[in-house]
Amino acid sequence: MSLPNEQDPDEIALPDIGKLTGSLAQRVYEALRTAILAMDLPPGTNLKKQLICEQLGVSRSPVTEAITRLAGEGLVEVVPQSGSRVTKFSMSEIHEGAFLREAIELAAVAKVAAERTEEQLSELTRNLRLQALCLEDFDEAGFYREDERMHELIFSFTGYPKLNTLAAAGWVQVNRARQLLLPMRGRAQEAYEEHKVIIDAIRDRDPEKARQAMQKHLSRLVTRLEPLIESRPDLFD
Amino acid sequence: MSLPNEQDPDEIALPDIGKLTGSLAQRVYEALRTAILAMDLPPGTNLKKQLICEQLGVSRSPVTEAITRLAGEGLVEVVPQSGSRVTKFSMSEIHEGAFLREAIELAAVAKVAAERTEEQLSELTRNLRLQALCLEDFDEAGFYREDERMHELIFSFTGYPKLNTLAAAGWVQVNRARQLLLPMRGRAQEAYEEHKVIIDAIRDRDPEKARQAMQKHLSRLVTRLEPLIESRPDLFD
């Protein structure tokens, strides 16, 4: 009776709500999104509304809205009158996301380099020093957090609040795939050096140098993602 | 009893559905979006779900989803437990949209210039000839259509299908504001000349020249938008 490929009793563990704030729909959205990005809900997973409703103790309305939003982000695909599943990776989408992120972030860093204030510069150098501290302590997680923080700072210094959101939206697939990469020995140190060059260029008010440094920095990640399609073909469409 | 500023009996004319295809939610979304972009629903308009439901002959579900999506696009703002209104313009948002569009389109045109095939080039030159025809016939609307078509072609030639969607999403506010501009005498001719330079650069496989030509072309529009905040302050927040 029990087939060899007993796939899923669908017992998924969602990061229980209650701790989160805002409307129910918002909380459900965040819970699902977190689970998807953390690969707790791997690509191909069937999202059963009913099950999610029971598990979170809410009705179908907020769950439906959450799934609709995730579909808009490209993390979930909805098949009319049939079901919703977590999207699989596609190398072309990853490349597209990287292209988009690069386009936006290069423009942003050039603008910031051209117009930066002293205050902004000191906030960036302060962030850089924090990165150095994390490296000294071999605190990978901390370094990752400060890394993301640096990119956020650059976006915010453009004065355009939605830029970060949109860049992140395009970047989502890349970020999700990144979860699969083992942290590479020495990569953090390498990234730190690249960050230094970027911030040096901002200090020098040299937009072109900033662009090039950022471009070099961003191109690294996609390169490291390529082999995934060989090692985990089940996650790609 | 009748106040001097008798504002709105809310009798809004929506482009009736039925002609459209897809789910109800999709159709309602398109209808509302079209009406907003055409300024049939001017900034500040209160969107009353009940009224829209009656007028379109559907229930609140698809209308709610449509409004949610429009809010995600920034065309509508939802005030919890109160109501939804069409967003007013904000010059900073227009600048942000233009910055985003520029970042994406410059990257796109540079990539296309570097990698274009003969076939793509001939499709672009064919489009350019169509533009010339429209100019000869003083067909402003036709020129506008071919103008948009040219930008779409460039996006599609990158091989990244979602690029056009995202650029358009950022561009929405700019496009909406553009409706308010009277067509300027000789502007179409000027735009045509700019298009020619762009396509020349693509022909020469010169990414840097293509970038600069496109940048010049895009910067025109925002400049023309600036005076609006003086002439129509009621539409800005």
Add this chain to the structure above:
DNA sequence: CTGTGTCAACTAACATGTTAGCATTCCAAT
């Protein structure tokens, strides 16, 4: 063993009822 058609189970999409928060108004008290 393979291809085809029917049927049952499941799902998204849609409709509608319920709840609770905000705003506006209107009246009363000062």
Add this chain to the structure above:
DNA sequence: ATTGGAATGCTAACATGTTAGTTGACACAG
């Protein structure tokens, strides 16, 4: 006349019932 506060009316947010279309399994014919 001005202010404060209760009451009313409106709305989004949430819950739940209904409809119709898709999928996949199973029986049956070739």
